[in-house]
Amino acid sequence: MMRTLRRPLLLLLPAPALTSAACGTERAHAGASADRAELDARARYMQSAIELIRVTEVDGPVVRLSAERATVDRETLRRAVESAHPATDTELDALLPEQTAPASPVERGDLPPVGDGAPNNSVPEGASG
Numbered sequence: 001m002m003r004t005l006r007r008p009l010l011l012l013l014p015a016p017a018l019t020s021a022a023c024g025t026e027r028a029h030a031g032a033s034a035d036r037a038e039l040d041a042r043a044r045y046m047q048s049a050i051e052l053i054r055v056t057e058v059d060g061p062v063v064r065l066s067a068e069r070a071t072v073d074r075e076t077l078r079r080a081v082e083s084a085h086p087a088t089d090t091e092l093d094a095l096l097p098e099q100t101a102p103a104s105p106v107e108r109g110d111l112p113p114v115g116d117g118a119p120n121n122s123v124p125e126g127a128s129g
Contacts, residue, residue: 061086 063084065077087095110119 063081065080065084067077108119110121111117112120
């Protein structure tokens with residue numbers, strides 16, 4: 001019985017090592033790029049074709065695009081990547097709401113007008129609580 005238990009354990013032990021081998025290994029400025037075999041293995045793990053994966057080292061922000069294959073074609077993704085850029089001041093002005101400073105502090109209904117300024121947590125007469 002002990003021998004039958006060891007065999008399944010030996011088969012299960014390498015699985016976590018294989019699944020974690022492709023995770024977290026990339027480092028910025030780490031030197032040599034991953035070879036084709038490693039990229040193929042990662043692509044299979046991600047259930048993607050290696051031809052659809054582009055790897056490059058860049059300074060600054062990183063943009064990642066993904067889509068369902070059935071809904072977006074490669075040309076659409078290519079155009080999206082080529083047009084990706086940090087927003088200009090004009091684009092930010094069009095997207096973000098106007099910045100306004102409040103004229104006065106927000107009036108809170110639970111602060112009493114007199115006393116120590118602690119919130120009024122009393123329950124009105126007849127209310128359940």
